[in-house]
Amino acid sequence: EDKVVQSPLSLVVHEGDTVTLNCSYEVTNFRSLLWYKQEKKAPTFLFMLTSSGIEKKSGRLSSILDKKELFSILNITATQTGDSAVYLCAVGTGTASKLTFGTGTRLQVTL
Amino acid sequence: DARVTQTPRHKVTEMGQEVTMRCQPILGHNTVFWYRQTMMQGLELLAYFRNRAPLDDSGMPKDRFSAEMPDATLATLKIQPSEPRDSAVYFCASGAFGQGQYFGPGTRLLVL
Numbered sequence: 050e051d052k053v054v055q056s057p058l059s060l061v062v063h064e065g066d067t068v069t070l071n072c073s074y075e076v077t078n079f080r081s082l083l084w085y086k087q088e089k090k091a092p093t094f095l096f097m098l099t100s101s102g103i104e105k106k107s108g109r110l111s112s113i114l115d116k117k118e119l120f121s122i123l124n125i126t127a128t129q130t131g132d133s134a135v136y137l138c139a140v141g142t143g144t145a146s147k148l149t150f151g152t153g154t155r156l157q158v159t160l
Numbered sequence: 161d162a163r164v165t166q167t168p169r170h171k172v173t174e175m176g177q178e179v180t181m182r183c184q185p186i187l188g189h190n191t192v193f194w195y196r197q198t199m200m201q202g203l204e205l206l207a208y209f210r211n212r213a214p215l216d217d218s219g220m221p222k223d224r225f226s227a228e229m230p231d232a233t234l235a236t237l238k239i240q241p242s243e244p245r246d247s248a249v250y251f252c253a254s255g256a257f258g259q260g261q262y263f264g265p266g267t268r269l270l271v272l
Contacts, residue, residue: 094260147205
């Protein structure tokens with residue numbers, strides 16, 4: 050059975066801190082790893098990673114994949130209160146990239 | 161700004177009633193997914209289609225749930241009869257090869 054594990058489960062930081070969220074996986078027929086941000090609504094797509102060692106960056110967010118060690122990290126620098134959300138990691142498998150989701154990391158950024 | 165649309169956004173119904181949820185995927189996306197999200201189970205994949213053909217519906221309770229894609233612009237998820245344990249947020253997502261999956265706003269279902 051495909052498995053995606055995220056850590057930590059939850060995290061409280063002060064505005065301006067840098068955070069690292071972790072995602073490890075055990076799946077068959079890996080295709081891609083995706084990160085989503087979910088506030089009180091639908092998950093919003095952040096990144097899709099398919100190759101090891103290539104960093105994807107968008108503003109203060111960045112992510113990298115290690116296909117040998119089967120994990121990915123999501124970094125957020127200079128956090129803001131608007132970064133407070135649940136961050137979901139999902140791994141796509143098979144020809145249609147069926148996604149298996151982790152349970153998420155709940156991030157709270159305080160003033 | 162292309163996005164997935166879902167209707168209705170909210171639905172309250174009584175146990176035993178039929179519920180139909182609709183989804184319009186992003187134009188050009190050939191893969192459509194139905195997910196259910198609850199506090200206890202998180203996001204669960206119910207079914208998905210590629211080029212309108214069902215690929216996997218093993219995540220759905222087959223006796224009461226059905227998913228179809230009558231054309232490229234419409235996917236439906238039907239529950240008949242509905243039960244209180246079906247109360248959840250149902251998301252539709254669409255994608256294409258080499259792209260991420262993009263989620264619709266969801267249908268929040270409450271079965272009394």
